[in-house]
Amino acid sequence: MADVAQLAGVSSQTVSRVSNGFPGVTEDTRAQVLAAMRELGYRPNSAARALRRGEFRTLGVITFSLSTMGNIRTLEAIATSAAEHGYAVTLLPVAVPTQDEVNGAFSRLGELAVDAVIVIMEIHLLDAATVSLPPGVQVVVADSDAGDRYTVVDTDQAGGARDAVRHLLDLGHDTVWHLAGPEGSFAAQRRANAWRGTLTEAGRTPPPLVRGDWSAESGYRAGLLLADEPECTAVFAANDQMALGLLRALHERGRRVPGDISVVGFDDIPESASFLPPLTTIHQDFAEVGRLCVEGVLSKMRRDGVEHGTTTLVPTRLVRRASTAAPRRER
Amino acid sequence: MADVAQLAGVSSQTVSRVSNGFPGVTEDTRAQVLAAMRELGYRPNSAARALRRGEFRTLGVITFSLSTMGNIRTLEAIATSAAEHGYAVTLLPVAVPTQDEVNGAFSRLGELAVDAVIVIMEIHLLDAATVSLPPGVQVVVADSDAGDRYTVVDTDQAGGARDAVRHLLDLGHDTVWHLAGPEGSFAAQRRANAWRGTLTEAGRTPPPLVRGDWSAESGYRAGLLLADEPECTAVFAANDQMALGLLRALHERGRRVPGDISVVGFDDIPESASFLPPLTTIHQDFAEVGRLCVEGVLSKMRRDGVEHGTTTLVPTRLVRRASTAAPRRER
DNA sequence: CTAGGCAATGTTTACGTAAACATCCACTGG
DNA sequence: CCAGTGGATGTTTACGTAAACATTGCCTAG
Known part of the structure; x- marks a missing residue:
């Protein structure tokens, strides 16, 4: 900074002012300082800055x-x-x-x-x-x-889960199953609570909750179970990855989506538009x-x-x- | 730091030595300084440290x-x-x-x-x-x-691509199609070059290259094209997302994977094990x-x-x- | 024509740390 | 018993910056 000041023929304080864009510096002086900075390749030292500020x-x-x-x-x-x-x-x-x-x-x-x-x-x-x-x-x-x-x-976890469940109910499904995230996760907990609440509000009986761990693999295992539930026509998965595994399991078991079972995910990961079939899901911002x-x-x-x-x-x-x-x- | 020094009854330099784990400090003194640090909640100031060092x-x-x-x-x-x-x-x-x-x-x-x-x-x-x-x-x-x-x-892009192509050739496919990444990407370019080179080395004729942009959506579009190529029995996709889209397109067109067409991806994203079918792919470390x-x-x-x-x-x-x-x- | 005011610029200082150097003291060997 | 030695600790200083205060000089109003 001192070098810049000397080259520009000003004091170091003026260099500081220019460097911080402070007012009270003539246009001429400013230009001169900037030129000197450029010539010397001056970069403010952020450690000193942090120390001072x-x-x-x-x-x-x-x-x-x-x-x-x-x-x-x-x-x-x-x-x-x-x-x-x-x-x-x-x-x-x-x-x-x-x-x-x-x-x-x-x-x-x-x-x-x-x-x-x-x-x-x-x-x-x-x-x-x-x-x-x-x-x-x-x-x-x-x-x-x-x-x-x-x-x-x-994210408004509860609101999203409610929308997912309502969407399925509006389509005419009697009830909605839920593939939840791991027990320890509050996000999973809130999505599950909202799912249960929305069903109850609508006068439906919540089916037993199925638990996964967010992974596609766990969704697959859950899917194998759900494929054997004849009552199950709609599933709300707590995230898209589990929905992906779910889709695979249902497909393997010959259950059509959405023909036999409708599936909603949560997250809207970029890939979900290319799932088989493309996944209805809750987009998070x-x-x-x-x-x-x-x-x-x-x-x-x-x-x-x-x-x-x-x-x-x-x-x-x-x-x-x-x-x-x-x-x-x-x- | 001065406060710590005073409380511990030593100089600030000794505090510095303790703080940096330097030798030349008695065990007693060190313990005293550490106690003072704890009592005052002292944290070294990283700006000053950076400035000094x-x-x-x-x-x-x-x-x-x-x-x-x-x-x-x-x-x-x-x-x-x-x-x-x-x-x-x-x-x-x-x-x-x-x-x-x-x-x-x-x-x-x-x-x-x-x-x-x-x-x-x-x-x-x-x-x-x-x-x-x-x-x-x-x-x-x-x-x-x-x-x-x-x-x-x-990552050894070329080696991975070569392995992908060889795997398909070893399985008995006459040739391998390639769903490449965008033109501007060197990674895509190297995978494509290795694909072409491996085929040529093996005495096969490389089919025309199909280009995507890494997205599942572009893989889907490419898949619609490839589904209509009767000659196509094996595809090497330059990443897993495009492979995902590809799988969807092939499925929609009634082409079985791997029955009619084999697909290999690149990346080994966590979801790829849950694709429909689970994707053979190149794992990157x-x-x-x-x-x-x-x-x-x-x-x-x-x-x-x-x-x-x-x-x-x-x-x-x-x-x-x-x-x-x-x-x-x-x- | 001059006092007052204000904009532009300069000078001094402190931020918290660690390197370099200085000091102190206990112990050893002759 | 004393010079010498080395380990433990203290003192001084500089790192690069920006805030606070000081100075300069020009312009304007009376």
């Missing part, structure tokens, strides 16, 4: 293995949105979703060059970890159940989730507010494709 | 939209591997893969708290961007063609690619070497599933 202009994102499409898309949206606000994004991967690992990530956080944190993770892993959160670091949680202690941004996470955490930083427990829900959208139809009325 | 312990990863599964898995491996070496990972998303955007990302890089960069991107976008690379920042490129100017780590990227860039930093043009290939593995079989000999 007391902030890093960086957001940390804690997530374990970018396994699910949703998390990835959310991460991507966070990165893009953060960039728009002049923030960089640092990734804090947690290899195994155990309490210890999460605690470890949180304590490493303190030494990390990060102003705030966005957690993409089921919240129950967070509870015991709170203690080690460095003070002054704001947190927003995505993809999680509302805790009273965190600001949460999430991950880009919006990511955007809201960033804005939430930034606004928390600014006002230094401590409003815990705010939950923002991002609406979903039903995407109708070929895997759902009215039941055959043969009885 | 002249390095950030951070790697930048440039990638545009985490669209493909491969890039995501690579990114994840990079993050994990970097963490093991005590490095953090900062994400530099490029919204649109245009020259301008890439150049922009590279120039922003200079102001970013990053010691080295890993680029996950087709290299042709890099060529014109080189100029703005800040000096002293090492680069490793993943998922790209070898340039003489960069260190490249990539993205974790290894990520690991090698990190180690490559770190070793470049250490030796300050300037060995350009090194290319490391990570081997692939053929995963046999139900979508491939011997052709029916009815002629």
Whole structure:
């Protein structure tokens, strides 16, 4: 910076002003400084900047293995949105979703060059970890159940599940079976609750719940079971991958989709339009989730507010494709 | 730090030594300092550290939209591997893969708290961007063609494609059709070249190449075409998504897989085991690619070497599933 | 014609850390 | 008994920046 100042014939402070786009610099001077910067290949040192300003202009994102499409898309949206606000994004991967690992990530956080944190993770892993959160670091949680202690941004899981079930009921199905996600997941839990609630509201009896683990393989196993249920004409799968496995099992067992059984998924992964048949599913707006996470955490930083427990829900959208139809009325 | 020093009754330098695990501190003193740190909730300020040390312990990863599964898995491996070496990972998303955007990302890089960069991107976008690379920042490129100017780590595209084609020939097919990726992609190009080369080597005539754009939708369109080719008994799709679309089209047209047509994909995405039928595909070891990227860039930093043009290939593995079989000999 | 004001620019300082150097002290060997 | 040695700890300083304050000089109103 000093070199630039000397070459431009000004003080280093003026260079700083130009570099930060501050007012109070003549157009001439500014041009001269810029020229000097270019000539010397000057780049501001972000460490010194951060030291001086007391902030890093960086957001940390804690997530374990970018396994699910949703998390990835959310991460991507966070990165893009953060960039728009002049923030960089640092990734804090947690290899195994155990309490210890999460605690470890949180304590490493303190030494990390990060102003705030966005957690993409089921919240129950967070509870015991709170203690080690460095003070002054704001947190927003995505993809999680509302805790009273965190600001949460999430897809409207319940609304999406309700739409899925209603769609099937509207088509004329007597009831809807549910292929749920793993027990430990709040997202799975909320989708299942909404499924049950919607059926009950409509005066239908919820059939026994079938459980998977989000994987296509588990959907396949569930499908083999469901294929043998003669009563089953409509299934709401808690995600698209399980729906994929389900479709394969039904096909193998000679059950037609949607002729014999209608299937609805959840997520709208890009491939779902090319399933056999193309899958009716609930579209999630991950880009919006990511955007809201960033804005939430930034606004928390600014006002230094401590409003815990705010939950923002991002609406979903039903995407109708070929895997759902009215039941055959043969009885 | 000064507070900790005072509480522990030592100098700040001793605190620094403890904080960095340096020798020359009595066990007693160390314990006292650690206690003081805990009591005051001391966390080293990474900005000051970086300023003093002249390095950030951070790697930048440039990638545009985490669209493909491969890039995501690579990114994840990079993050994990970097963490093991005590490095953090900062994400530099490029919204649109245009020259301008890439150049922009590279120039922003200079102001970013990053010691080295890993680029996950087709290299042709890099060529014109080189100029703005800040000096002293090492680069490793993943998922790209070898340039003489960069260190490249990539999956052995050619080897994988060769294995795919050979597998089909070994099963007894006369020749193999190829559903290629977009023209602009070097990965697609190399897979196509290896496909053609392997056929020629084996004395077969390569059928006309069919082109897609990586998406399942494009695979579907290609599949409609191929379903009408009576000669076609085996297809090698350049990725699993296109294979998925292909399977749907073939199914719709009443062509059995693998009865009438065998299909091989590329990538081994998790869903491919649940396709209809389960897809034979080429497994890529993205974790290894990520690991090698990190180690490559770190070793470049250490030796300050300037060995350009090194290319490391990570081997692939053929995963046999139900979508491939011997052709029916009815002629 | 001059005091006052304001815009443009310069000077000083502190941010938190770790390297380099300085000091202290206990112990060893002659 | 003392010089020498080496380990433990303390002191000084610089890293590059931007905030706070200081200075300069020009313009305008009275």
